[in-house]
Amino acid sequence: MSKHDFSATEFIDRLTRARAAVAAAKLDWMVLFHPVSILWLTGGEAKSYRAFQCLLLAADDRPLTMITNGTDVAEWRDDSRADEVIGWAGPEPEDPIEVFARVARAHGLLDARVGIEVPGFYLHPSHYTRIRDLLGGALVAEPSNLIHELKAVKSPAELAFVREAAARADAAMTALFGAIRDGAMELELAAEAHRALLASGCTLPASQMNLVTGERLCYPIGGPTQRRMARGDAGTVEVGAAFRRYTATLGRQFSLGEPSRRVREVFAVVKDAGEAMLAEIRDGVAAVVPHEAAKRVIAAAGLDRYRLHTSGYGLVPGFPPSWGDPTINLFGGSKSVLRAGMVVTIEPPVFIHEERVGARMIDNIIVTETGCEVLSQVPREIAVRG
Structure with a gap:
């Protein structure tokens, strides 16, 4: 900027x-x-x-x-x-x-x-x-x-930059999915996403990409390593795009070959929890309301003790090491109130160390008078490749 x-x-x-x-x-x-x-x-x-x-x-x-x-x-x-x-x-x-x-x-x-x-x-x-x-x-x-x-409430000009960042995050995620193959390093996948971001006019995001695969799937914010994928590995990734410093984040699950039944079960819970949050968001709603909606879904599946991250938060123009707004949090005890024009993340998590599985879907939304505008066009499904 x-x-x-x-x-x-x-x-x-x-x-x-x-x-x-x-x-x-x-x-x-x-x-x-x-x-x-x-x-x-x-x-x-x-x-x-x-x-x-x-x-x-x-x-x-x-x-x-x-x-x-x-x-x-x-x-x-x-x-x-x-x-x-x-x-x-x-x-x-x-x-x-x-x-x-x-x-x-x-x-x-x-x-x-x-x-x-x-x-x-x-x-x-x-x-x-x-x-x-x-x-x-x-x-x-x-x-x-x-x-x-x-x-906290963004101007129309600021929201235009957020939408630009979100479109570039979509493109980076698509590029990353295209690099999934047997033997691919986690760092190679990250490199494809970063290449797409920089080539599209984005700067480097304020925080390191979160990307884990295989037995590392249980790490909520693990960064990419030299680990190489093998058939049957699932992965989760969070891409951050920074356009004129305005940040959009996008998190998705992927798999090289058919994912295991347990991966699909945990993913389904997380997806449903996110949908429950989206249904509650609109102008004037206390930020704790969508958080509690996600909690109910996760608790009903018997997984509440594995929520190891916030359900969501506000986004700001990012400076290392953070792109989070300290005044907007969607978690227990939050005093935040959602207002039209705010940009927040939706990302209820489940990570189970002893089972080596985990999932977190991340979408950014703009709060509106009657609901919300979801910014990503990438399907909210496991991206199965190979």
């Missing part, structure tokens, strides 16, 4: 809503660390999240200030809507927190009411503690989901 991917009007609307949310939280400033928050407001996607970056967002109409690694300054200036870009390091090492301290003092943060994001992957603990100590009494809140909640 860059500032050119959406209209100036859309970015202005996002910024206006974000400033209002900061003010409503009784804050003068928010310091944003999550790359998705920064992307949503500025369009910038440079890889400075790998070290230290932040965006200073004021409740009033002051410049958006980006602090980034010196290697990324040019990209932020060219491809983002940040008004001011300040780099740390460059020809020689530099302490980014010292640079943050200078900028914070210059912009008056130490004499204001400040909130900060504390994301799970993108803020080093030592940086967090030093920033907290620097801000002292000015740090009055840590509303980490303030921006995430604003962007």
